[in-house]
Amino acid sequence: MIVDILTLFPEMFEGPLGASILGRALEKGLLSVRVTNIRDYAEGRHKVTDDCPYGGGTGMVMKPEPVYAAIDDAVERSAARPWIVLMTPQGEVFSQAIAWDLARRVHLVFVCGHYEGFDERIRLGVDQEISIGDYVLTGGEIPALVVIDAVCRLVPGVLGDDMSAVQDSFAQGLLEGPQYTRPREFRGMEVPEVLLSGDHEKVRLWRRKEALRRTLIRRRDLLDGMALSDEDRRLLAEVRGETTT
Numbered sequence: 001m002i003v004d005i006l007t008l009f010p011e012m013f014e015g016p017l018g019a020s021i022l023g024r025a026l027e028k029g030l031l032s033v034r035v036t037n038i039r040d041y042a043e044g045r046h047k048v049t050d051d052c053p054y055g056g057g058t059g060m061v062m063k064p065e066p067v068y069a070a071i072d073d074a075v076e077r078s079a080a081r082p083w084i085v086l087m088t089p090q091g092e093v094f095s096q097a098i099a100w101d102l103a104r105r106v107h108l109v110f111v112c113g114h115y116e117g118f119d120e121r122i123r124l125g126v127d128q129e130i131s132i133g134d135y136v137l138t139g140g141e142i143p144a145l146v147v148i149d150a151v152c153r154l155v156p157g158v159l160g161d162d163m164s165a166v167q168d169s170f171a172q173g174l175l176e177g178p179q180y181t182r183p184r185e186f187r188g189m190e191v192p193e194v195l196l197s198g199d200h201e202k203v204r205l206w207r208r209k210e211a212l213r214r215t216l217i218r219r220r221d222l223l224d225g226m227a228l229s230d231e232d233r234r235l236l237a238e239v240r241g242e243t244t245t
Contacts, residue, residue, distance in 0.1 A: 001105070001155050003033045003148060004074040004082065006067070007112040008049060010035040012141045022149065025158045033148075034074075038062075041069035050115050059116025067111060067122050074109045082107035084126040085147070087140030088118075091129030094147055098130065102147070103154035110148065112140030173226050175219055177210030209235040216240070 005013060013035045017023065025031045039047045043065065050060040075082060083105045092098065102108060111126060123129065132143040153159055180191040194206045212235050215222050228236065 001031055001103075001152065002078070002082070002107040003031065003152070004107070004109040005033065005035045005112065005144060005148075006038050006070045006074065006109065007035065007139075007141055007144075008038050008114050009112075009139065009141055010037050013145065016145050016149075021158060022152055025152060025155070028157070030155060030157050031152055036070055036074070038066050038070050041066040041073070053116070057116075061116055062113060062118035062122070064119040064121045064125075067118065068125055071109065071111065071125055078107050080106055082109045083128065084109045084111065086111045086113070086123065086126040086129045087131075087143045087147070088113055088129050089131045089134075089136060091131040093134075094130050094132045094143075094150070096150070099147070099150040099154060102151045108151070110140075110144040112144050114139035114141075172211075173222060174211045174215045175222070177207050177214055205231075205235070208232070209239060212236050213239045213243075216243075 007013070013033075017026070017033055017035075022031065026033060039049050042049045042063075048063070049066050050062050053059070053061045071084060075084075083102070085102070085108060087110060111122070113122075130143070130147060132146050137143065180195060184191050184196070192206070194202050197203070208231070212232060216236065216239060223236075
């Protein structure tokens with residue numbers, strides 16, 4: 001997968017992209033990330049990328065010319081038409097479903113806004129607008145990192161075990177259930193016996209039931225409209241019975 005990041009602050013991406021899973025994926029050639037400074041496409045001696053808003057108001061607005069020039073360059077350098085994403089609090093709220101959709105694309109271009117906002121005409125040059133939540137940040141760089149991390153870990157080979165991505169919270173519509181590792185007992189807290197039984201079917205059922213339990217308690221809204229199997233409904237009924245006793 002190829003990822004282009006268009007930003008006024010490229011230094012914000014240096015540490016996160018070179019560390020942990022993403023860093024190893026870059027070393028293996030599973031990902032290719034290019035961080036481009038939008039200011040490089042601004043005209044004039046001072047490379048101005050923002051200006052006062054028409055009609056008055058506070059703050060500065062990002063100009064369309066350098067942003068479009070940076071997008072055009074990213075498109076021209078690509079063998080296939082990339083999918084262009086604008087990070088904005090007015091966009092569609094990011095979800096695991098969107099992450100899976102983006103992970104199927106070969107080339108992504110992320111446009112990071114900054115300052116008070118950006119010229120409305122920039123919206124017409126992108127394919128999708130994404131927000132990471134109902135709050136305000138100083139720019140689109142951190143949201144872009146969130147989306148890139150969530151998307152790139154779904155690219156085949158990036159995780160040591162591709163099944164990890166399938167079993168994560170939200171991957172199947174549910175929160176992930178509890179996980180345990182050594183030691184077997186810690187400060188009086190013991191690992192559930194079923195996980196030590198060696199019975200794979202019992203372990204599978206326990207994990208599914210606990211995922212349903214955690215989702216019911218913490219994010220009941222995720223169950224609304226979710227397609228549950230007969231087994232899920234039976235396990236959920238057991239959970240509800242245990243919860244009320």
